[in-house]
Amino acid sequence: MKKSCRTGYALVVGLVVGVMLSVSVAVYADRENGAQNALPVEDLQRFTEVYMRIKRNYVTEVDGKELLDNAIQGMLSGLDPHSAYLDEQDFEDMQVGTSGEFGGLGIEVGMEDGFVKVIAPIDGTPASKAGIQAGDLIIRLDGESVQGMTLSDAVSKMRGEKGSDITLTIVREGEDQPKEITLTRDRIQVQSVRSEILEDGYGYLRISNFQQRTARDVVRAVEELKEEGDLRGLVLDLRNNPGGILNGAVGVSDAFLEEGLIVYTEGRLEDSQFRYQASPGDVLGGAPMVVLVNRGSASASEIVAGALQDHKRAVVMGQNTFGKGSVQTILPLTENTGIKLTTARYFTPDGRNIEEEGVAPDIRLENLTVTRAEGEDERDAQARMQRELQGEDVPEDDDDNGESLAERDYGLSEALNLLKGLNIYSQR
Numbered sequence: 001m002k003k004s005c006r007t008g009y010a011l012v013v014g015l016v017v018g019v020m021l022s023v024s025v026a027v028y029a030d031r032e033n034g035a036q037n038a039l040p041v042e043d044l045q046r047f048t049e050v051y052m053r054i055k056r057n058y059v060t061e062v063d064g065k066e067l068l069d070n071a072i073q074g075m076l077s078g079l080d081p082h083s084a085y086l087d088e089q090d091f092e093d094m095q096v097g098t099s100g101e102f103g104g105l106g107i108e109v110g111m112e113d114g115f116v117k118v119i120a121p122i123d124g125t126p127a128s129k130a131g132i133q134a135g136d137l138i139i140r141l142d143g144e145s146v147q148g149m150t151l152s153d154a155v156s157k158m159r160g161e162k163g164s165d166i167t168l169t170i171v172r173e174g175e176d177q178p179k180e181i182t183l184t185r186d187r188i189q190v191q192s193v194r195s196e197i198l199e200d201g202y203g204y205l206r207i208s209n210f211q212q213r214t215a216r217d218v219v220r221a222v223e224e225l226k227e228e229g230d231l232r233g234l235v236l237d238l239r240n241n242p243g244g245i246l247n248g249a250v251g252v253s254d255a256f257l258e259e260g261l262i263v264y265t266e267g268r269l270e271d272s273q274f275r276y277q278a279s280p281g282d283v284l285g286g287a288p289m290v291v292l293v294n295r296g297s298a299s300a301s302e303i304v305a306g307a308l309q310d311h312k313r314a315v316v317m318g319q320n321t322f323g324k325g326s327v328q329t330i331l332p333l334t335e336n337t338g339i340k341l342t343t344a345r346y347f348t349p350d351g352r353n354i355e356e357e358g359v360a361p362d363i364r365l366e367n368l369t370v371t372r373a374e375g376e377d378e379r380d381a382q383a384r385m386q387r388e389l390q391g392e393d394v395p396e397d398d399d400d401n402g403e404s405l406a407e408r409d410y411g412l413s414e415a416l417n418l419l420k421g422l423n424i425y426s427q428r
Contacts (some may be wrong), residue, residue: 047071072339073150080342081111081151082328088336090152104159105166106188107132108209108242108298110324114147115139115171116154119322120240120296122190123208126183132170134240134296134322139178140169160185195221198406198416201232207252210244210300215251222255222283233288233419235412236304239318243299246327246346250276253307255283256314260349262307265327267344272327274344288422289314290415293361298322305359306348315422317363317415325355363418365411 051071054062073085084090106125109116116138121127138146141157149157158166167182192214194206203225207214225231243249253262257278264275291305291314302321308314327344347353406413 073152076339076341077111077150080326082324082326082340083342084150084152084340086330086338086340087152089156091336091338104155104185104188105132105183106186107158109138109151109155111151112137116146116149116151118170118296119298119324120242122188122242123206123240124191125188126186128240130181130183132168132181132183133172134294135173137171138168139171142167143169162187193217193221195225196405197225197228198235198404198412201230202416202419203231203234204237204405204412205234206237207241207301209241210246210248210252212245212248214244214248215255218252219255219283231284231287232423233290234284235290235292235415235419236308236314237292237412238297238301238305239292239294239411240296241298241301242296242322243301243324246300246303249300249303253304254278256289256308257311258282260311263303263346263348265344265346267327269343272329272344288419288426290418290422291316292411292415293318293321293359295319295322295358297359299324302354302359303346303348306352306354309359309362310349310352315363315418316359316361317418318361318365318411320360321354321358323354323356323358325353363414365414 051064051067054067055064069085069087076083076085105127106122107127108119108122110119111117118127118132118134118136118138120134121132138154140146141154144157146154158168160166162185164185165182166185167180169178169180171178190209190211192208192211194208196204198204203222205218205221205225207218222231222234225234250262258280259278262276262278264273266273289308291308293301293305293316297305297318298321302323302325305316305321309316325346326342327346328340329343330338330340332338345353345355348359352359406416
């Protein structure tokens with residue numbers, strides 16, 4: 001046992017010394033270039049001491065690789081809610097996360113105060129159908145507390161075979177007691193873009209998340225709406241859209257802008273600084289636009305809303321958005337692992353940094369309380385609301401006398417009325 005400890009100690013010392021030598025070379029080079037960096041030798045020694053005490057004294061034997069992985073995870077998670085260590089499973093999930101098809105519950109999540117926070121449920125998924133809402137805090141998964149879990153641990157636990165169940169215990173703002181919601185996992189196939197005519201001359205475009213093909217699909221959808229008649233206005237619905245691919249957001253913004261800056265990023269490294277400009281051509285031909293947002297609108301959604309708002313191309317209506325204004329870069333460590341590191345923050349054309357603050361709407365709409373129909377429990381009421389927000393077909397007994405989507409959706413109804421007013425004003 002003593003020999004094993006000595007061997008382990010020698011390995012760790014060798015590892016730390018190797019790291020110290022490697023970093024020393026980099027530090028020396030930096031100093032030659034005028035940078036003021038210092039290698040934290042005492043802290044590395046402290047790390048080695050903690051490692052060896054755990055190996056010698058912890059109640060059960062701990063694998064050294066597991067300890068080092070945990071140390072890396074802690075180092076990254078302490079930076080911000082978006083930086084993370086990607087093990088082999090996480091690295092694989094990154095590859096499929098933007099393809100539009102993946103397994104699980106259909107929730108975009110982050111970490112807040114040690115709990116899993118729902119950024120937004122994805123349209124048409126088990127989470128949205130069960131009434132999960134943006135801002136919900138998940139405190140237990142199948143009865144197990146999420147405190148102490150990393151975000152990747154929690155996400156992995158929520159994944160599973162199609163048809164299997166998991167019970168989420170959530171805390172919701174405005175409610176006194178936690179509530180349990182059981183969801184059945186499914187294969188998630190995300191339809192990024194959906195459109196329809198609300199009334200003669202007025203179109204509706206829903207983007208549920210931003211994928212590689214989203215900008216192309218948006219242009220196609222608008223062209224199809226125009227084929228149905230003179231398009232005098234458009235509602236762009238970004239509610240509960242958790243974001244996605246940056247290029248998708250840039251492409252969607254460009255589709256409605258004739259010129260000018262869409263978004264720019266700033267970071268310490270030169271290659272993390274970008275400026276994205278709009279190219280000539282507005283697919284709507286200048287027709288009025290209203291963008292619907294809520295606190296589930298995050299990241300790429302905020303880029304689009306901020307760009308159209310700053311250029312006065314659209315009126316933004318709803319609630320303050322989520323406030324994720326940072327760029328994460330995937331830096332490979334090995335062939336199958338890496339780190340996701342925040343390397344830049346993005347800014348709207350007018351220079352607004354929306355990290356944590358979000359995009360403030362031009363016209364605020366308060367959240368509405370869902371009224372239960374006779375004999376309907378709260379979960380069914382929430383599910384009905386989600387179906388209506390997403391424009392899905394509702395069962396005949398849930399349909400309010402054949403009302404249109406705009407008539408069932410208060411926010412959309414207000415946006416449509418505003419569009420009509422903008423159209424009248426522009427004609428004058």
